[in-house]
Amino acid sequence: MQSIDFNLFKFNLFDVLDVLLVALLIYQLYNLIRGTIAANIFIGLAMVCLLYFVVRALNMRLLTGILGNFMNVGIIAVIVVFQQEIRRFLLLVGRNASLQRNRAWWRYFLGKTDVEKDNYKRIKPIIDACKSMKQTHTGALIVFVKDYDEQIYQNSCEVMEAKISKRLIESIFQKNGPLHDGAVIISGNKIKSASCILPLTDNTDLPPQFGLRHRAGIGVTEANDATAIIVSEETGEISYAKQGRVKMNISFAELEKLLNKDY
Template sequence: MILAFITLGLFDIIDILLVALLLYQVYMLIRGTVAINIFVGLFLFYLMWLLVRALNMELLSSILGQFIGVGVIALIIVFQQEIRKFLLLLGSKYNINQKFTLENWFAFEDRGIREKEIVAILGACEHMAKSKTGALIVIAKNSDLQSYAETGQIVKARVSTSLLESIFFKNAPLHDGAVILANNRLLAARCILPVSDNTNIPGSLGLRHRAAIGMSQATDSHVITVSEETGNISYVMGGKIKVRISIPELRSFLEGDFAGFIH
């Protein structure tokens, strides 16, 4: 009788925990999207290959093995958006670029959001909610949003309640799309945002809300929406949306999420 003993050392436990954490993060990134169905399909394909090999079905095993052989490349192609979001999550969390670039060292005071910008945003959202004026406001945090700003009209103006209201006025030429606020300036208007493919978004939320969720998934920016149909204000960050919030709640979110950035 042969007894087999499995010995687990400290590094083995750390290894298991790190793998579990990695799988959990992957699941969180693809949960609620069509990518989860692709992931399940690939997993079933891999199980079928293992079964074929176990049954010694040489021809079919060799055919499936060709696909398995390029599995890593296929995963990169299929999950390129999810991989991008995962790397963005790591980069945003540790924010190496912000810490070590000389430009940010000398221009730190220009980053973040100031109290008067918050007041301007709150005033505009309150007025637009009452008049049921649709709005989509993106507030940059660490991510560089220049590529998104270039899809619209570059403005580079001081943020004010009247400016935001005039941009989103229904007959204004720049009202269609999003405005991007960065470095205490209104960087651009009429910008096109990526739309989320999350299948769990309620049908009551329209394209404006889907774009807000998509932008918060693709970058670390925070997004405010005002519904044109109901006048409800929503706040989006990290792919999570808080709907029907009040002006005091919006202030609390902004001050809390941009703590350390407000000056």
């Protein structure tokens, strides 16, 4: 009778840690592409890989050669196709490595209550402006970025470097104003620029009522470590976009929670 080698089933602490880290990495990658066009691309690449192994097993030499050439440059193809998702993943890793440590120091020295009060002072003018624009059906797109890249935004924006205030945000998005057509970029405690032209999302599964403002707000969160508030000009509905996904018709209480968490 053949004996079973039980050494194959022995695990140590590092094996468990290895599995947990791989699971965490896969989960983070899934969160990055979930609900975006990248998910469909990933499924397409997986189907091509599966087809390659099938035709190779069936000894179909022509298809094996064609798909084999694709497999040989597979890593390069993945980097090219998923460059935005890879960039967002690296930004996420870097942000968690630095800001989470700083946040812990803030809470240690100032206390959690003081930090929450400081955050509320920062977001209150934004929420008040959104309330006013919702009532008047004033279309708006407000983008929050962790790291303001001048090369990306200043080429298509009007530089402001202004203190955040309710009246300033409202005046920017007035329908007859020269800066209303585009997005406002906020970083830190300042409005960095206005009237910004942003790239549109390639996602084809969005609701049909979404116009250019919504598609631009979703698109900027796909390509950058950013979040966006979109106020609909037609309905006054407020939406919140993050990592290429959007929450529609959110309340002001929910908006405050989201801004406290992300901004």
